[in-house]
Amino acid sequence: GNAASGNTTLLSRLAFLNEADKLKSIYRASKLCDGSRHENSAEHSWHIMLYAWVLAEHAEQPVDLNRVLMMLLLHDLVEIDAGDTPIHGKISAEDLAALEASEDAAATRIFGLLPAEQGTAFLQIWREFEAAESEDARFAKAIDRVQPLTLNLANGGGSWVEYNVSMAQLNERVGRKVENGAPAVWAYMKPIVQKWFQANVH
Amino acid sequence: GNAASGNTTLLSRLAFLNEADKLKSIYRASKLCDGSRHENSAEHSWHIMLYAWVLAEHAEQPVDLNRVLMMLLLHDLVEIDAGDTPIHGKISAEDLAALEASEDAAATRIFGLLPAEQGTAFLQIWREFEAAESEDARFAKAIDRVQPLTLNLANGGGSWVEYNVSMAQLNERVGRKVENGAPAVWAYMKPIVQKWFQANVH
Ligand SMILES: [Ca+2]
Numbered sequence: 001g002n003a004a005s006g007n008t009t010l011l012s013r014l015a016f017l018n019e020a021d022k023l024k025s026i027y028r029a030s031k032l033c034d035g036s037r038h039e040n041s042a043e044h045s046w047h048i049m050l051y052a053w054v055l056a057e058h059a060e061q062p063v064d065l066n067r068v069l070m071m072l073l074l075h076d077l078v079e080i081d082a083g084d085t086p087i088h089g090k091i092s093a094e095d096l097a098a099l100e101a102s103e104d105a106a107a108t109r110i111f112g113l114l115p116a117e118q119g120t121a122f123l124q125i126w127r128e129f130e131a132a133e134s135e136d137a138r139f140a141k142a143i144d145r146v147q148p149l150t151l152n153l154a155n156g157g158g159s160w161v162e163y164n165v166s167m168a169q170l171n172e173r174v175g176r177k178v179e180n181g182a183p184a185v186w187a188y189m190k191p192i193v194q195k196w197f198q199a200n201v202h
Numbered sequence: 203g204n205a206a207s208g209n210t211t212l213l214s215r216l217a218f219l220n221e222a223d224k225l226k227s228i229y230r231a232s233k234l235c236d237g238s239r240h241e242n243s244a245e246h247s248w249h250i251m252l253y254a255w256v257l258a259e260h261a262e263q264p265v266d267l268n269r270v271l272m273m274l275l276l277h278d279l280v281e282i283d284a285g286d287t288p289i290h291g292k293i294s295a296e297d298l299a300a301l302e303a304s305e306d307a308a309a310t311r312i313f314g315l316l317p318a319e320q321g322t323a324f325l326q327i328w329r330e331f332e333a334a335e336s337e338d339a340r341f342a343k344a345i346d347r348v349q350p351l352t353l354n355l356a357n358g359g360g361s362w363v364e365y366n367v368s369m370a371q372l373n374e375r376v377g378r379k380v381e382n383g384a385p386a387v388w389a390y391m392k393p394i395v396q397k398w399f400q401a402n403v404h
Contacts, residue, residue, distance in 0.1 A: 010390045013256045017349075018356055020252055021235040024245045033223040043226045046248035049275055050222055054215045054316065066268040073251055073271075114256070147219075154220055188212045 009115050016113040022080045029086035029162065030148040035155035041076040041084055044147070048072050052143045058184040059139040071129040071140040074122060081106035087145075087173050088163035103130075142181025145174045149189055157200060167197040211317050218315040224282045231288035231364065232350045237357035243278040243286055246349070250274050254345045260386040262344075263337040273331040273342040276324060283308035289347075289375050290365035305332075344383025347376045351391055359402060369399040 023042040030039050039047075049072045056065050076084075082102045085091070091099070107126050111119040128134055132141045152158035160170070170193065178186040225244040232241050241249075251274045258267050278286075284304045287293070293301070309328050313321040330336055334343045354360035362372070372395065380388040 006386065007390060010260070010387065014352055017249070017253055017256060018235055018352060021249065021353070021356075024234055024241065024249075025236070025238065032226055033220055034227070036227070039226065040245060042248045043242060043244035046244045046251075046275070047219070047223065047226075049248075049251070049271075051219055053272065053275065054219060054320070058212070066271075069268070069271055069275075070255065073248070073255065118256070150216055150220060151223070154223075184208065185212065188209060 012113060012115050013118075016110070019080065019110060019113055020077060023077060026076070026079045026084050028084050029088065029159035030151045031155050031158045033151055033154035035158070039151065041079050045072060045076050048143050048147050051147050052140065055143065055146070055182060055185060056139075058182050059135070060142075060181055060183055061135040061139075063136050063139045067125070067136045068140045068143075070125055071137060072143065074126050075129050075140070075144065077110050078103040078106035078126070080110060086159065086163065087148075088159055088165045088169065138181040140181070142178045142185070145177045146182065146185055146189065149174065149178075149193060153192065153196060157196070160197075160201075166201060167194060170197070214315060214317050215320075218312070221282065221312060221315055222279060225279060228278070228281045228286050230286050231290065231361035232353045233357050233360045235353055235356035237360070241353065243281050247274060247278050250345050250349050253349050254342065257345065257348070257384060257387060258341075260384050261337070261341040262383055262385055263341075265338050265341045269327070269338045270342045270345075272327055273339060274345065276328050277331050277342070277346065279312050280305040280308035280328070282312060288361065288365065289350075290361055290367050290371065340383040342383070344380045344387070347379045348384065348387055348391065351376065351380075351395060355394065355398060359398070362399075362403075368403060369396060372399070 023045070024040050026041040027038040028041055028044055030044075031037060032039055049069050052068050052072055053065060056063065056068070082099065085099060107123055111122045111126070113119070114122060129137050129140055132138055148159065152160050159165070175186055175190065178189070225247070226242050228243040229240040230243055230246055232246075233239065234241055251271050254270050254274055255267060258265065258270070284301065287301060309325055313324040313328070315321070316324060331339050331342055334340055350361065354362050361367070377388055377392065380391070
């Protein structure tokens with residue numbers, strides 16, 4: 001009956017939401033602005049949703065903010081199985097392929113906890129983000145890269161110091177992606193970041 | 203010129219986003235599902251946005267999910283100045299009025315960091331959430347109350363144990379609000395919660 005199938009639906013949904021709670025225990029390379037501890041992927045996801053909303057006007061092309069927010073809400077859930085991969089860590093092409101396969105399996109498992117139709121919709125949004133081809137995904141990817149810049153600047157270098165990053169590496173792994181989705185933001189941040197590297201990296 | 207005013211805009215926006223980072227250091231009464239530590243208000247906000255999306259179909263009236271997500275994204279920022287107020291703590295009418303004034307001052311200060319037009323828009327959305335009158339706000343408020351139920355059930359009682367809560371109090375402070383915005387979710391959760399209280403509260 002309706003009540004029984006409604007209960008099955010709610011049971012699946014709440015199981016997914018409880019599973020998602022684990023993202024609060026996945027820690028990233030970057031630290032909070034005050035440097036007191038590493039940031040976890042759940043609070044990071046919250047923070048970059050706020051970034052996306054506040055900075056939406058600076059997107060390279062007009063974006064559908066609601067879809068961007070949904071992408072960012074979901075984007076890191078795969079880390080529950082696959083872990084966080086620091087962008088400044090060294091990774092071989094082979095390991096990268098293995099990581100992508102592991103993240104895709106994670107997405108299938110985690111979104112698979114939801115009722116089928118909803119799980120499929122979530123999986124599609126996550127895959128669109130990963131593909132980084134649509135306007136919305138390019139902006140979402142840019143935003144995901146901007147926030148660690150401001151954290152690192154606030155806390156004395158953070159993951160740049162820990163991973164011994166050069167300005168050339170930062171340009172390649174971060175700058176290009178921010179420029180791709182939010183060029184005005186990179187134009188603003190680049191000289192600030194360069195100044196930090198000139199003063200601190202020798 | 204345009205570049206200079208664009209820079210002022212970005213400077214304000216990034217100052218707001220750095221200020222928002224402090225929400226990651228505001229800890230709530232509830233603990234993670236695994237009971238390992240208290241939850242902070244930033245990761246809580248992320249989690250309940252996921253709740254809102256996953257459970258949107260169970261809203262009492264059809265809601266605009268995008269506006270609900272925006273409300274939940276912003277709703278706890280005032281805690282940076284005003285702190286988190288546990289829903290099961292005892293509070294006098296006088297202290298409640300003082301808290302509301304302090305939260306309103308916090309909203310004015312924090313959203314006031316943004317460029318004026320954007321700050322005003324954010325403040326309006328926050329006030330709509332607080333007023334809990336629109337369909338979107340009633341659903342958002344219901345969702346904010348549902349999530350601690352599932353955390354407490356998962357970790358052995360959590361804030362119910364800490365605050366010595368009775369089922370009657372839970373009905374009053376939580377049940378009524380969940381029922382108001384998402385009655386099907388309360389219909390599902392109530393017997394599960396009642397069973398926990400019957401087994402654990404004497
Ligand atoms: Ca709160």
